[in-house]
Amino acid sequence: MQPQLASFFDPGTATISHVVYDQPGGHAAIIDPVLDYDAKSGRIAHGSAGRVLDFIRQQHLSLQWILETHAHADHLSAAAWLQQQAGGRMAIGEGITQVQQLFKGVFNLGEDFTCDGSQFDHLFADGEVFHIGQLTARAVFVPGHTPADMAYQIGDMVFVGDTLFMPDVGSARCDFPGGDAAMLYQSVQKLLTLPDDTRLLMCHDYPPQPRPIAWQSTVAEQKQHNIHLHAGISQSEFVALRQARDATLDMPQLILPAIQVNIRAGQLPAAENNGVRYLKIPLDML
């Protein structure tokens, strides 16, 4: 059975959330849903995730999985909200425990925050096979952008998260805590050994003008045209290029609110005694 795909672009964060399902009325996984967060006002909204949820309902899909490719730094995850609305199991790669340890210190999280990944319903091991209704899927460990990234291979598609971007954009940054450009290079080589016509689905797009937003390429296209990682670029060339570029990049606008929510599987911090939830801003840490 061929997987069905619906993709949703969130213009505020340039994120693409994907719904993969077996058939209308069947079972679905949502990959990388976005919770709207307005940094100026501190307001949370559910416009982006709501559009994904509307699709799930219109197609009468039973939500089986909410998959994160990694702990995102550019948007807050809507996984917890979607689970409240439609059920499903929240899952991420087992390396999330490392990311939790790295950031527990940054945010000085208390003893109630455990670094065992138990905030998620399931942690995938590399190569683990799972099912979305009648579809068979596989988790592929692709660290480098963070130490814990997973790609998800479903039929002839691979949801690559923040590893590769569209060929004219290149690759994801590797300068967050625990990131490693050499590791990303190795992860991408693993993806590029898949059959040439394998479809690769992006998590972000930042198109050079005037190209419109896009989120799908193939292994063949990436090997021929990826500006950072086309066939023939050596690991040391890539590492030098990636590190030089990362040195010029500002922190993502939402990294501080995003990470502290996303290492909790998208659950917002508990309300204080006045009923208000607060996020923390560590000074001089990043």
Ligand SMILES: [Fe+2]
């Ligand atoms: Fe990311």
